[in-house]
Amino acid sequence: MNHASHPLAAGLPALLPDLRDVYEDLHAHPELSFQEKRTAQIVAGKLRDQGWDVTEGVGATGVVGVLRSGEGPTVLLRADMDGLPVREETGLPYASTVTALNDQGETVPVMHACGHDVHVTCLLGATALLAADRESWRGTVVAVFQPAEEVGGAPSMIEDGFLERFPRPDVCLGQHVAPIPVGFAGTRHGTVMSASDNLHVRLFGTGGHGSSPETTVDPVVMAAAIVMRLQTVVSREVGATQMAVVTVGALRAGTKENIIPDTADLKINIRSATPAMREKVLTAVKRIIRAEAEASAAPREPEITELPGFPVTVNDPEATDKVLAAMAQVLGPERAFTLPHALPGSEDFGTFGSALGVPSVFWHFGGLDPASFEGFRLEDLIDQGVPADIPGNHSPRFAPLAEPALDTGVRLLLNAAAEWLGHPGT
Known part of the structure; x- marks a missing residue:
């Protein structure tokens, strides 16, 4: 599978057993x-x-390592570290049984359902090989292990003086394991991942006894009407060739079957690929929420609170060409592909490049067993997406194939970084 990995990767086979142990532990x-x-x-x-050189506690729990090898360009490599409040159902012998307290003080199960354990392990493999062979490259590498990607932790590192405390890179590089077969990787010029906006909505009604609904303003019915009406935002206000997603991920109201509550709470997620579409969809969502509350004779306007979100992730075109070349070197040109459109998922990786004023590139690489995709061609995956029966990121059954996904992820990081790092004598 590996066609022309950088000489830095020569020590990777010997390192892989230790990396596998790290991955299973994480x-x-x-x-x-x-x-x-x-x-x-x-x-x-x-x-x-x-x-x-290591700095801990950056942006709360972030870790930054800096390694220098003479004069040359500076490359930032980033991996995210956090898990999700998901109960694991993979059946793996090293499956998580961890629980933790969330921000609301609730005990929740925790799982690496998005593959951040893969990202951390791959970057640790790349850092080990870069440190072991400093004579083969010139420049500076900044290894960023970021907290809280799931809630937008990159800004916390920037706000903690990242620009002043660490070398300014010439490029920022990041990757994400994806529910596609091991041995494939893809990215694209320009927008590669969508913006994500999150809203917490509190609806106000007038509570009472379930036997006398005429004496109340029922916020549960109001919430149900809003959920259904929000489905028309994308289907009736967004063009067929445009991209937007509106999801109501949480609806909470009441405590008992015969009590109509005073309030109902919604949590809404909005995805968009352009600033204009973002504004259009946000405006429509807020309009519908307020209009349904008025139609229900709510005693007061809804409270709409904007929660932390994610900006659009944008790849620099010239830098992306270099990364695509690096992918082709590792995987072969037939397995390094260009995404036809931006993905609806979101990332905060782009915060580093925009805050530092430097180009950045983000790519996705396969992490699942190719046997699960028997009969599917690459063209099918690009045109039709991942089959519905394949567990994707955030699924309780998402289980990357550690071997050879770790090998691939390390080689992609090294080859991509080598596109910028200098060589002895240059």
Whole structure:
């Protein structure tokens, strides 16, 4: 599968057993956003053992390693560390049984359902090989292990003085394991992932006894009407060739079957690929919420609170060409593909490039067993998407194939970084 990996990767086969151990340990011990203390401790210890200058506690629980090898360009490599409040159902021998307290003080299960354990392990593999062979490259590498990607942790690192405390890179590089077969990777010029806006909506009614609904203003009915009407935003206000997604991910109201409550709460997620579409959809969602409340004779206007979100992730075209070339070197040109459109998922990785004023590139690489995709061609995956029966990111059954996904992820990071790092004598 590996066609022309960088010479830095020569030591990778010997390193893979240790990386597999690290991965299984991280997978079995996930931590929620901004709670990644154990993960950060492991990362910091390994970076120090490798010879990196290490700073801990960046943006709460983030870790940054800096490694220099003479004069040359500076490359930032990023991995995210947090898990999700999901109960694991993979059946893996190293499956997580961890629980933790969330921000609301509730005990929740925790799982690496988005593959961040893969990302951390791959970057630790790349840092080990870069440190072991400093004579083969010139420049500076900044390894960023970021907390809380699931809630937008990159801004917390920027706000913690990242620009002043660490070398300014010439490029920022990041990757994400995806529910596609191991051995494939893709990215695109321009917008590669969508913006994500999140709203918490509180609806106000007038509570009372379930036997006398005429004496109340029922916020549950109001919430149900809003949920259904929101389905028309994309189907009737967004063009067929445009991209937007509106999801009501939570609806909570009441405590008992015969009590009509005073309030109902909705949590809404909105995805968009352009600033104009973002504004259009946000405006429509808020209009519908307020109009349905008025139609229900709500005693007061809804409270609409904007929660932390994600900006559009934008790849620099010239830098993307270099990364695509690096992918082709590792996987072969037939397995390194260009995405035809931006993905509806969101990421905060682009915060680094925009805040630092430098180009960035984000790509996706396969993490699942190719046997699960028997009969599907690459063209099918690009045109039709991942089959519905394949567990994707955030699924309780998402289980990357550690071997050879870790091998691939390390090689992609090294080859991509090598597109910028200098060589001895240059």
